[in-house]
Amino acid sequence: MDRATDPHPYDALLLLSFGGPEGPDDVLPFLENVTRGRGIPRERLAEVGAHYHLFGGVSPINEQNRTLLAALRADFAAHGLDLPVYWGNRNWGPYLTDTLRDMVRDGRRRVLTLATSAYASYSGCRQYREDLAGALATLAAEGLELPRVDKLRHYFNHPGFLETVTDGVLAALARLPEEVRGGAHLAFSTHSIPDAAADTSGPPAAHGPGGAYVAQHLDAAGHVAAAVREATGGEHPWRLVYQSRSGAPHIPWLEPDISEHLAALHAEGAPGVVMVPIGFVSDHMEVLYDLDTEAMAVAKELGLPAVRSATVGAEPRFVAAVRDLVLERAATERGESPGRCALGALGPSHDICPVGCCPARQAKPAAAGADSPYA
Numbered sequence: 001m002d003r004a005t006d007p008h009p010y011d012a013l014l015l016l017s018f019g020g021p022e023g024p025d026d027v028l029p030f031l032e033n034v035t036r037g038r039g040i041p042r043e044r045l046a047e048v049g050a051h052y053h054l055f056g057g058v059s060p061i062n063e064q065n066r067t068l069l070a071a072l073r074a075d076f077a078a079h080g081l082d083l084p085v086y087w088g089n090r091n092w093g094p095y096l097t098d099t100l101r102d103m104v105r106d107g108r109r110r111v112l113t114l115a116t117s118a119y120a121s122y123s124g125c126r127q128y129r130e131d132l133a134g135a136l137a138t139l140a141a142e143g144l145e146l147p148r149v150d151k152l153r154h155y156f157n158h159p160g161f162l163e164t165v166t167d168g169v170l171a172a173l174a175r176l177p178e179e180v181r182g183g184a185h186l187a188f189s190t191h192s193i194p195d196a197a198a199d200t201s202g203p204p205a206a207h208g209p210g211g212a213y214v215a216q217h218l219d220a221a222g223h224v225a226a227a228v229r230e231a232t233g234g235e236h237p238w239r240l241v242y243q244s245r246s247g248a249p250h251i252p253w254l255e256p257d258i259s260e261h262l263a264a265l266h267a268e269g270a271p272g273v274v275m276v277p278i279g280f281v282s283d284h285m286e287v288l289y290d291l292d293t294e295a296m297a298v299a300k301e302l303g304l305p306a307v308r309s310a311t312v313g314a315e316p317r318f319v320a321a322v323r324d325l326v327l328e329r330a331a332t333e334r335g336e337s338p339g340r341c342a343l344g345a346l347g348p349s350h351d352i353c354p355v356g357c358c359p360a361r362q363a364k365p366a367a368a369g370a371d372s373p374y375a
């Protein structure tokens with residue numbers, strides 16, 4: 001077998017996601033799961049709960065993960081990659097711990113994890129690793145023999161991710177009225193996080209202010225903007241902006257907010273805008289509410305023509321990128337030196353998060369990294 005099909009030493013892939021409610025009665029318990037110990041103001045919870053209720057209490061994220069799971073299985077089968085794929089969530093069923101228990105019972109000993117977050121940061125990386133450690137601790141307490149769990153490198157700059165985003169932007173531009181298309185701005189949007197979390201994201205001291213989180217987003221957005229300009233011949237000024245801020249108002253979070261940015265664009269006479277949710281991998285609630293509902297209403301109010309481009313979802317090229325990343329990592333673990341695809345200026349990210357990567361406010365065990373208490 002060659003790199004094209006050999007998953008060894010891995011015997012399973014775990015799709016690890018956020019989870020979301022699937023009906024009105026799920027909303028509150030889901031939000032309690034998400035915010036346990038995170039110090040989110042009560043009013044913010046009620047506000048976010050209302051976003052979900054606007055959509056019947058259903059987040060689309062679980063259905064999107066079922067689609068991605070099916071697409072990964074089909075892609076692996078079509079390419080002779082014999083690797084079972086499982087799915088578990090941090091905050092809603094199917095819960096990570098239950099999935100990992102199933103994997104152990106199925107005899108899986110070496111698990112590779114694909115988190116549905118493409119970037120560094122506590123929320124986008126270490127928190128997933130902490131939950132993996134929590135699941136492993138539970139299984140250990142149940143007397144089960146623990147598998148070894150690894151996590152794929154950050155994939156924000158994999159060509160299968162960035163080229164899919166770029167095609168989404170081009171398709172979105174085509175939906176703008178022709179007279180504003182050529183000069184349309186690109187507003188790359190991602191989840192705001194506390195400044196302090198951004199500054200410490202990634203390997204310690206590897207990046208300046210904003211840390212790996214901002215550096216990776218700027219690298220990805222800059223690459224997409226350049227590819228779009230090349231394809232259209234248009235100017236398309238761009239900026240990285242933020243959305244979905246929570247937390248107390250006196251704590252600084254990354255800015256500007258997308259809504260402020262839309263107002264600024266309007267004030268400076270921008271003819272139109274494409275909102276590009278580059279920080280997210282599927283059209284879940286942060287996209288459907290914060291961009292499609294809230295930011296779109298702001299744009300409408302301003303009279304600024306706006307469209308929102310697609311996330312990578314289960315697009316075939318993104319799914320193929322996952323296969324490439326799995327095979328790359330498997331080869332690396334076998335001691336080979338596989339090619340490592342990456343666009344942009346930063347190069348491929350580390351395979352194993354070093355000690356102190358994306359630190360938590362309160363230290364907690366995290367698996368699948370250099371500081372993992374597990375083998």
Ligand SMILES: CC1=C(CCC(=O)O)c2cc3nc(cc4[nH]c(cc5[nH]c(cc1n2)c(C)c5CCC(=O)O)c(CCC(=O)O)c4C)C(CCC(=O)O)=C3C
Pocket residue numbers: 018019020021031034035038040044045048059060061116117118121123124191192193194244245246247279280284285286
């Ligand atoms: C960086 C990042 C991503 C991207 C990476 C990734 O995808 O993981 C992400 C994704 C998501 N965030 C989601 C939902 C929520 N996030 C919250 C709260 C928070 N997110 C944060 C950051 C991120 N979040 C932070 C710093 C907080 C503050 C509290 C804390 O420090 O932990 C809250 C609490 C209420 C609120 O404050 O908004 C909810 C309900 C959903 C599910 C959507 C659905 O249901 O479709 C998804 C995919």
Ligand SMILES: [Fe+2]
Pocket residue numbers: 191
């Ligand atoms: Fe979040």
